[in-house]
Amino acid sequence: MSSIMTSKIRQRQIYQVISSGKRLDGRGLTDYRPIKIEKGIIERAEGSARVLLGKTEVIAGVKVEVGEPFPDRPNEGTFTVNSELVPLASPEFEPGPPNEDAIELARVVDRGIRESQAIDLEKLCLVPGKKVYVIFIDIYTLNHDGNLIDASALAALAALMNTKIPIYTVENGEIRKTSEYMPLPIRNYPIAVTFANIGDKMIVDPWLEEEEVMSTRLTVTVDKDDKISAIQKGGGGALAPQQILEAVCIAKEKARELRRLVVDSLG
Amino acid sequence: MSSIMTSKIRQRQIYQVISSGKRLDGRGLTDYRPIKIEKGIIERAEGSARVLLGKTEVIAGVKVEVGEPFPDRPNEGTFTVNSELVPLASPEFEPGPPNEDAIELARVVDRGIRESQAIDLEKLCLVPGKKVYVIFIDIYTLNHDGNLIDASALAALAALMNTKIPIYTVENGEIRKTSEYMPLPIRNYPIAVTFANIGDKMIVDPWLEEEEVMSTRLTVTVDKDDKISAIQKGGGGALAPQQILEAVCIAKEKARELRRLVVDSLG
Amino acid sequence: MSSIMTSKIRQRQIYQVISSGKRLDGRGLTDYRPIKIEKGIIERAEGSARVLLGKTEVIAGVKVEVGEPFPDRPNEGTFTVNSELVPLASPEFEPGPPNEDAIELARVVDRGIRESQAIDLEKLCLVPGKKVYVIFIDIYTLNHDGNLIDASALAALAALMNTKIPIYTVENGEIRKTSEYMPLPIRNYPIAVTFANIGDKMIVDPWLEEEEVMSTRLTVTVDKDDKISAIQKGGGGALAPQQILEAVCIAKEKARELRRLVVDSLG
């Protein structure tokens, strides 16, 4: 059990079944696994959510502080996305500072949120050039069964939608925390849709064993207006332009489907 | 000589002698080795002391700076305890950042000082919320022959009692260093007493070879009013409640004995 | 090719030729390899230069920021020298923080500039005690074929001579960047001259294979007034006092020669 590396035989099987247009777990090539989104699970965090994508489990927590804006954006709050592949989630994960996989994961989620302008950063300024809200989005992988990007992006978005930030009063450039809270101003809903290329097929939401077989990964992040906010190719393979165009098309549909789930879960 | 790991035969010998109520170096089970405390050995430090506990040798140096208080304690100075197991002290010690042993050592000493309120931190405030004295207690192990905790706690206490801090004048929130000094305000004298469990016996002040044989370590820190300030069990063994209660009783007596030594040495 | 370690046979050959007063590449014992200095190669940096010393290639870039002075030098700008032995320069170099060789290299170059007072730091003060120019000199080794110290010192000096710093206006302690620039105030021209001791000979400007054979390295930095600003012995060998005195004499001549090159290249 400690090694979850898939055997060669199993790998060939996965490959062959997908070549014939099916998947070992019975899904269609562009079907997601069952998704469950729970909000507000960490009461101490200003926002939080847990996402189950099949057996993949991810928690995102949002903490809000007050800090300084970036010099070139004096009127905007800031946010950072951090991802930790904690070692309880997989025998392959090791303690220590984030490796390239964790960093790529965080940066792909970050770009989806940033480029779709999901957070209205201008509403997060308290004293221009001096004090702004600083939003930390921490993504914690608890069980890794494939497609961490989509699960993480979903968890981050759900946690942001669940976030309440403390209201401050500003007097003479001094800020004071009140006991009131307001929702984090969210104005877009970016959804990451990840494909795995296996043989000549592009499948959606690969699970762990499929990831071990895939040659290439492609993540397309689509915003609420069907616009593409971010793309990331991963893995050591390559794709034909036509494969990419088809994936982008499918991503648009899938993103709508998933967006409905997040919005519903937060009713 | 480079390896100071005790041989199996020697280990058995230590074990058997202790089982019969004696120790290889002739001490009784609750006797300390000879203790020597020297104060003021580092003139450049605001306070310092060297402790010899048998062949175990530890130096503590105190440096005093001015810095900011913690936000939740605006009227108090701060202190930190740091411990370094420098590689000249033992073939087992390696250069690099403090490992778990060094960190535990520092934190046990820290808790003894903190919980007994040995330093009157409120007297170390210069400008409330802005400027306070910041005390650094650095513990340096020079030769490791067992029971580093008690030696370190003694050295830290002696160094604090030896410390003179510069007097500042405060005008309009601006501070200015004067040429005057005053003693660091000390109001309690916590003493750490460490036991090793070997067989069914609890012995005091284990030396290195005894530490290699012990199953469990227990440190009880007692303050000047015979109150317990801190306890730390270490090592991979376990103790019966009765053993713990007995140790705590003995610790009270031993702490008085050692406290006298520190106070005398600073006469 | 991946290993550039010289074979034993080759090493003996180098040794013997030098013993007879010659060098394998035809140079005399105190000759430098051909030197080429190019200035201003990095337009984004405030100053930059590339030095080719035979096949050894080094780039130095200068960045200028505004920061705080050191507390004990409130009226002076500051500078730091940093050196990176980037892994594309040699199969022996590895990614990661600077090792002892890179640190020594940077500190030897630093001392030459600092002790000869090459930069007029007092002219780099904007608001005494608060705002000064902060100069970063970054030395990048691109190809390592021996004698990195001399090449780095030359590149650093040339880059400094090429540096333009933005002019600031100061009003009520507030500084404002103007669109004007002025040259960095340079008032001395320290030149590092490095010797390798091979057999009983002291040779100048060792190339990589000679460095592998040398027992000791000696760097003498000489300023524009023929004064010695810095010396550094390196390598695990030792030198007779007479060898050192002779080297210092030769260094004076060589430094003049090289200084002319730098000044000319910046004409």
Added chain:
Amino acid sequence: MIDEKGLRTDGRRPNELRPIKMEVGVLSNADGSAYIEQGKSKVLAAVYGPRELHPRHLALPDRAILRCRYHMAPFSVEERKSPAPSRREIELSKVIREALEPAIFLEKFPRTSIDIFIEVLQADGGTRCAGTTAAALALADAGIPMRDLVAACAAGKVDGVLVLDLNDIEDKEGEADMPVSYMPNLGLISLLQMDGSLTFEEFKQVLNLALEGCKQIYKLQKEALKAKYVAIKEEVETCLQS
């Protein structure tokens, strides 16, 4: 922090545990896992091993190496915590490892490692005890042979009253906090720390109080383990019937 009725800030009596929820086998990748909620503290533990050790020269010829990491999620505390391990986390990792070590038959698995990972998802006091309790469950869930379970609970002194299972504010503002772990069948204490100020008499009482708490926790651990096996049995039966 104790009102006129003798009740605590969260309405508990002095010798009362917080509401506790335990679940075993919550993570599919780990060899064993457990989740515990104790009041608002939420802690997850996972065990990997016995497994091959890297780097190999660390392996011991006569027993398994036990490794333990206690780690807090950045969002688990009031002010965001940097993910880099703090000195406190390093100390607690050691203390918890040493609390579990005497319970495990390490000698049965020479040359391997048993790795325990504890993640504090939300911290409201008592997380080292909750982590120890959960880790013991995860070890059992991984099928690692043990001399006894390890049950952990703190007791202490708040506003002059001796209390069981301190929450965060009681820990920070109270007079003493004493985390204890106990192996009830062996009658042995494997984790013991204290900070604060207690007379010898008080110490004795607080220790006893903590041991009582441990015994209650122990019962809950047994139930949680049983619940998992019942669940598995039901699953198997459903499977057989279908």
Added chain:
Amino acid sequence: MIDEKGLRTDGRRPNELRPIKMEVGVLSNADGSAYIEQGKSKVLAAVYGPRELHPRHLALPDRAILRCRYHMAPFSVEERKSPAPSRREIELSKVIREALEPAIFLEKFPRTSIDIFIEVLQADGGTRCAGTTAAALALADAGIPMRDLVAACAAGKVDGVLVLDLNDIEDKEGEADMPVSYMPNLGLISLLQMDGSLTFEEFKQVLNLALEGCKQIYKLQKEALKAKYVAIKEEVETCLQS
């Protein structure tokens, strides 16, 4: 950033590359190397290998390991960059490695490593593409057998106009940036990233624009390789004649 004549800040037409200079074999120690200037971006790449791998247990029995470090010189950007690798540099190192990997016959060199080092000496946008382009040349220069060269180029959208090969200000202030690497003979894309906001139709056009750019870069790569062999040939001939 597009003027009334439809020209860009640096005077280029939307579908025009910046002036590009490539040179192969510029470093004597590396097994292969290349230098590229693309506008004001200046990037150096070197390849070491196939060579023995340390530590050895990382070696693979059936193929070479490809390693890649993309790194920026402290003086390469407006504000001095700390030499420690940033998260961005770590991500780009991965992305570039994965862009080159499908082009290399790694299976020909089991148990070895091939190490690619990319140093950005000056950054003015498009450095990951320039780095990929230069690294592909350095691999060829090192004589490593390849399925195809890898040519990289970004395209994007600036002030509503779809443009090729964005410079720094266009990247930062524009609406979208999409770096692409292409293996023209294989017809495959090996690097693809995008950030910004594009409709599906725009995405299609930007992708095509980027591919056109890659094809032009590919031609320049071939010329640079040829130039080196001509230079070597001339050197040899001069040598023979003398």
Added chain:
Amino acid sequence: MIDEKGLRTDGRRPNELRPIKMEVGVLSNADGSAYIEQGKSKVLAAVYGPRELHPRHLALPDRAILRCRYHMAPFSVEERKSPAPSRREIELSKVIREALEPAIFLEKFPRTSIDIFIEVLQADGGTRCAGTTAAALALADAGIPMRDLVAACAAGKVDGVLVLDLNDIEDKEGEADMPVSYMPNLGLISLLQMDGSLTFEEFKQVLNLALEGCKQIYKLQKEALKAKYVAIKEEVETCLQS
């Protein structure tokens, strides 16, 4: 810093060493150790080895590896020093190692390491020299065969006067500082650094002054070594008589 009588801030004549105290064999765990006080500078050195080297692949087949760490205690200087090694400490560790290396018969102990640890307990100038002097004693105390002792001392220029053995303020405010280490029997210099400003003629004189200082230090080293053997002899005799 030189008064009208030609005396220095601490009352010394220009060519006078500070009061020096040396003691050999001061630590029981180390294979060799020594303590030196030179004015207010207090330095401890210890040697471990020759001993097996970890990791083993660093070992050399034909000689021992010499490793050296020069480190300052946080409380050794005016403003508390972070315990992490500074760039200065890393450089001095290298320089001191290279000063001692030519004195040791490393070839007698292939595949081992000899580790030197120098701890500056209090710094008042000249600590790299004091550290080198103490380390040489510790090596001798460890019984490691040496070609010669290594004695170190600085000389320099302060207020226009050439002086021996600079203290902290003379080093910082003076015109030049030149640390030197010397092996008197071999007549060789193994550590040489200088910073400041000296004419060629001054350099010559400062070098000679430093060598004179080294020779005096060398005598003190011999006495310290003798003192230890006398002490041991006495101990043994007392032991035999009792």
